[in-house]
Amino acid sequence: MFTGIITAIGHIRAVHALGDSAAHGKRLDITTPAGYLDDVALGDSIALNGACMTVTAFDAAAAQFSIEISAESLRLTAGLDQPGPVNLEKALRAADRLGGHIVSGHVDGIGQVSHFAPVGESHELRILAPQALAPFLAYKGSITVQGVSLTVNAVRDVPQGCEFSINLIAHTLAHTTLQYLQTGSRVNLEVDLMARYVARMLECQARPAAPGQTP
Ligand SMILES: Cc1cc2nc3c(=O)[nH]c(=O)nc-3n(C[C@H](O)[C@H](O)[C@H](O)CO)c2cc1C
Numbered sequence: 316m317f318t319g320i321i322t323a324i325g326h327i328r329a330v331h332a333l334g335d336s337a338a339h340g341k342r343l344d345i346t347t348p349a350g351y352l353d354d355v356a357l358g359d360s361i362a363l364n365g366a367c368m369t370v371t372a373f374d375a376a377a378a379q380f381s382i383e384i385s386a387e388s389l390r391l392t393a394g395l396d397q398p399g400p401v402n403l404e405k406a407l408r409a410a411d412r413l414g415g416h417i418v419s420g421h422v423d424g425i426g427q428v429s430h431f432a433p434v435g436e437s438h439e440l441r442i443l444a445p446q447a448l449a450p451f452l453a454y455k456g457s458i459t460v461q462g463v464s465l466t467v468n469a470v471r472d473v474p475q476g477c478e479f480s481i482n483l484i485a486h487t488l489a490h491t492t493l494q495y496l497q498t499g500s501r502v503n504l505e506v507d508l509m510a511r512y513v514a515r516m517l518e519c520q521a522r523p524a525a526p527g528q529t530p
């Protein structure tokens with residue numbers, strides 16, 4: 316479990332093939348700010364751009380850790396197959412403040428930036444999401460973009476899917492990789508857990524109960 320409050324920007328320094336075909340995953344070597352791994356142990360979960368990964372090796376003194384990403388996870392996520400900056404979040408501890416919203420670390424879909432420009436003292440970010448995620452996007456609902464917990468300010472259905480808009484404050488840009496986004500950038504999306512349950516309840520209510528089924 317995560318909250319979507321990014322705690323550091325790391326860097327994917329090396330991407331190693333774990334086999335010689337597309338069915339194989341990759342090992343990523345990631346560096347972090349000094350001290351970031353001091354409370355991390357082998358097997359801990361760290362989200363990379365919103366995708367939960369398991370620490371398979373680490374050197375806290377060198378501020379470096381490795382994860383293995385499966386071919387399946389590579390297929391379902393964006394940007395984790397190449398060197399570059401990544402948003403990092405360690406898994407939630409019971410005593411932590413829930414500053415964002417509840418995030419599982421399972422990427423639900425890949426969106427594409429359709430607009431990113433300054434507006435007043437902040438920035439407007441618009442993202443085109445796949446049609447399958449449209450039922451989970453709502454005005455003032457929560458969404459995770461590249462692992463960052465954000466508030467949806469507008470949603471509209473378009474022929475290619477569902478476009479939503481977010482207001483990004485300077486603090487969020489400065490502390491996340493969202494500062495590097497451009498029109499056309501692909502981003503990992505995770506929809507709000509509550510929206511997922513509401514959609515499922517509505518789906519079940521619309522269906523007649525099976526014979527012998529009790530409420
Ligand atoms: C606790 C947890 C740990 C995970 N660890 C890994 C991992 O080490 N490697 C991987 O390829 N996928 C892992 N996943 C799955 C990965 O996050 C998922 O495939 C993508 O987010 C796409 O939905 C993990 C998921 C969770 C919830």
Ligand SMILES: Nc1c(NC[C@H](O)[C@H](O)[C@H](O)CO)[nH]c(=O)[nH]c1=O
Nearest residue numbers: 319320321464465466482483484487
């Ligand atoms: N909800 C919005 C946020 N939230 C704060 C960020 O999640 C946080 O700054 C980031 O994870 C770094 O720690 N920020 C926005 O700019 N816009 C929102 O709607």
